[in-house]
Amino acid sequence: MSGLSGCSGSYPWDNSKKEVPAVTWQDEKAKTQTAMHDIVAQIPKDVVVQAEVKGTGTLFGCNKTGPNGEKLHSWTGSATVTVKPGIDIESIVKTVEEHYKNLGYKVSSRFDVLGEYEAQVKPPNEESSYYVTKGEPDQISVASWSECFQLPDGLYPGGDF
Numbered sequence: 546m547s548g549l550s551g552c553s554g555s556y557p558w559d560n561s562k563k564e565v566p567a568v569t570w571q572d573e574k575a576k577t578q579t580a581m582h583d584i585v586a587q588i589p590k591d592v593v594v595q596a597e598v599k600g601t602g603t604l605f606g607c608n609k610t611g612p613n614g615e616k617l618h619s620w621t622g623s624a625t626v627t628v629k630p631g632i633d634i635e636s637i638v639k640t641v642e643e644h645y646k647n648l649g650y651k652v653s654s655r656f657d658v659l660g661e662y663e664a665q666v667k668p669p670n671e672e673s674s675y676y677v678t679k680g681e682p683d684q685i686s687v688a689s690w691s692e693c694f695q696l697p698d699g700l701y702p703g704g705d706f
Contacts, residue, residue: 573620577622585626588637594627596626598623599624622688623687625685627684638654650666661678676688
């Protein structure tokens with residue numbers, strides 16, 4: 546007599562039934578705006594004239610799809626910090642960069658197309674990304690991209706969010 550035994554279930558490489566966490570664009574917007582507030586808070590208060598994390602942003606398509614092939618999106622937003630005239634913005638951006646490096650964030654830098662020093666800050670184990678650079682004269686600009694998420698059915702990604 547021979548017997549056959551086995552177990553049922555899915556194999557670890559079978560992600561056909563992989564569940565995607567229910568994350569909304571509102572969740573990602575809130576998380577991303579909180580991170581932008583934290584970045585702005587790293588700029589020395591004695592040089593800040595005005596700081597604004599914009600209340601709305603836009604949705605952009607990500608370069609990835611969900612488990613069922615659906616297009617994913619990212620919430621993008623921005624912040625602007627006006628500093629006193631004559632402040633060395635590059636040194637402030639480098640200070641922000643160093644702060645996040647010390648916290649274990651992935652940080653890279655380069656000179657952008659306008660020749661301004663730009664730092665990219667990426668939290669550990671996340672897809673979100675923040676760019677800190679000189680904006681208009683006497684301004685520091687923070688641009689953000691949230692982690693990718695699935696839009697609810699029927700939500701058109703155009704306009705302000």
